[in-house]
Amino acid sequence: MTDPIIKFENVAKRFGDIRVLEGLDFTVNRGEKVTIIGPSGSGKSTILRILMTLEDVSDGIVWVDGTPLWHEGAAGALKPAGEAHLHKMRTKLGMVFQSFNLFPHMSILRNITEAPVQVLGLSKPDARARAMDLLEMVGLADQAGKFPHQLSGGQQQRVAIARALAMRPEILLFDEPTSALDPELVGEVQEVIRKLAEEHDLTMLLVTHEMRFAREISDRVCFIDAGAIREQGPPEDLFTNPKEARTQQFLQAVLAD
Amino acid sequence: MNDMTWLDYLPVLAQGAWVTVQLTFWSTILGAVVAFGAGLGKLSRSRILRGVCISYIEVFRGTSLLVQLFWLYFALPIVGEAIGFNLRMPPVTAGIVALTLNIGAYGAEVVRGAVQAVTVQQYEAARALNFTPRQTLWRVALPQALPEMMPTFDNLAVQNLKDTALVSLITLGDLAMRAEQLRNYTQDSATIYSMALVMYFGMALVLTTLMRALGAMIGRWRPARR
Amino acid sequence: MLFGFEWDTTNGWTLAVSILPILLLGLWVTLKATVLGFAIAMVLGLVLAALKAAPSRLVSWPARAVSEFLRDTPLLIQLFFLYYVLPEFGLVLPAFLTGAIALGLQYSAYLSEVYRAGIEAVPRGQTEAAVALNLTPARRFSRIVVPQAIPRIVPAMGNYLVSIMKDVPVLSVVTVLEMLNVATIIGDRTFNYLVPLTMVGGLYLIMTLLAAQGVRLLDRALPKTGIPLK
């Protein structure tokens, strides 16, 4: 049953004197939908950014699909990974950013086809067909020719999800995908993510402040505070019956409003 | 005395203006190439390349164009003799080389600034999609940086047009040179220089219009401003 | 011999040492032309900026046209124009003064833009607040707008000062003995252009680096929120 695809082993991350992660152990199984919650500055984004190779680790090992992400070489003699290794590892991962980060100079279609063509070497017709399927899935097939600034935030984020999926990652990371959106646009993006969670065997790792949404879509919720996992479990347990005092406090504060 | 009128000056000045147009065209195009090379080189990871580009930019921005022109035309051949090469250039070549290197150094800083102004989020999105650094530069960063550069490139192109006048000082038959020759011959300074000024101004207006059109074309994906 | 200094052509190094004082005299002329040209540009630029901002189009449009014209035509031709045409109207000025006026004219167009941009960069709310406080237009401008515009204007002006310095060699065409002219004269007479021209390049580099550093210090010294009024 347990088939870890992501494994943090005693991982530390420091920015100068700031210790963001400290002795983090954390596992995600293949196909699992995991949500990370926790106070601001607790290191949630940092976990995702390390996985997406946007941030390296200061200590410890991160395993992705049985291979060290930030290291290469034989076991026991691991050395920091070079760009080639990172390039190979990134093919397993995709990321959806808080601020969408679409390429403003490319049409919606081009945003989605560019990486499959340039990085995966797909033919243009194949990439286009793949992109149109995905746009269909996120309900934006009629917007393919527009540019990002012509779309609403919610639409842009749905395009960003399609763009990440076009690379066929095994793991999809979401860093607060709805927190930059106007309240009335949150639902449409959550709907797409929910559909993904239900219909795909993708491994999903999501950071969010939307507790109700976390509860609906996750197999497991992890509460992180001060750079380490304090409590984790199925959403019904963690939300209705938190064991740690710190978790209770946090949930009380966020559920109050 | 002479009985030439402004109508008689026109063909002579127009001939010079054509040389000015060609000088401006070539040195602006070549200058842009140099600007991209040096501007991107300054952002390179190689220390040597970075050092070379920074030195080039500093030297050519830090000295006067006329000094550069004279150095290339009068002093470089002496260097050439010393090391056994013929570095003597005809005036046209020296002029274009000096203008190119001068405008290229200013342009390089514009290129560097615009590329650095592309947000870190764009670079991260590119990395998450597994673009190589080279693909990121050409497909993500530069297309966004280019429209930002265009207004300054417009100014630099006009600067370059004005600077071509200096090339007449190493005996090139451009507009400035033709005006000077006519004045020597006719002493009709007011008419001749007024005409030359108006012609330079006209060329600058055309150049600006062209650069704006180019900028609008390059940046057509951008939301309308204001 | 030039300015009473002999040169020593034994080799490149002795030549360099012997002509340094001559070049420094040329540099002194360069600096004087720079400062005078800049002063003229500052004043004319202010006038141009005021005219361009005039409420009447009858004033602002011609002012804009003049400013564009000054900016988009070569300094060299403007200089020739002044040098050869002014005497036809009976106005005979020394070459140095003509040169400084040419520099001042060309750069007045640039500086008028600097003034305009600096003033426009002061947030609109500041003027509105001043109106709400019932300050007179003159006070609004002198006490509210100008002190906040200065920290933006001064560094940009500094950069144009450096540009003027780099344009001074153009004055050599009307016989002003600035640094480059001095160097070419030495070159003509010693048949060695390499040493004097390279030295001029080096001296220019030193001057512009110093000036750039000065502008940076000035920029840092200026309070970003505006000149404090007690």
Ligand SMILES: Nc1ncnc2c1ncn2[C@@H]1O[C@H](COP(=O)(O)OP(=O)(O)OP(=O)(O)O)[C@@H](O)[C@H]1O
């Ligand atoms: N590049 C950096 N340099 C220095 N400190 C950083 C850097 N990136 C993150 N940090 C710090 O690391 C800590 C954790 O950051 P992180 O973004 O992971 O928090 P988070 O849990 O995602 O918070 P939020 O809910 O606000 O997004 C914060 O205190 C942040 O200030």
Ligand SMILES: [Mg+2]
């Ligand atoms: Mg975060």
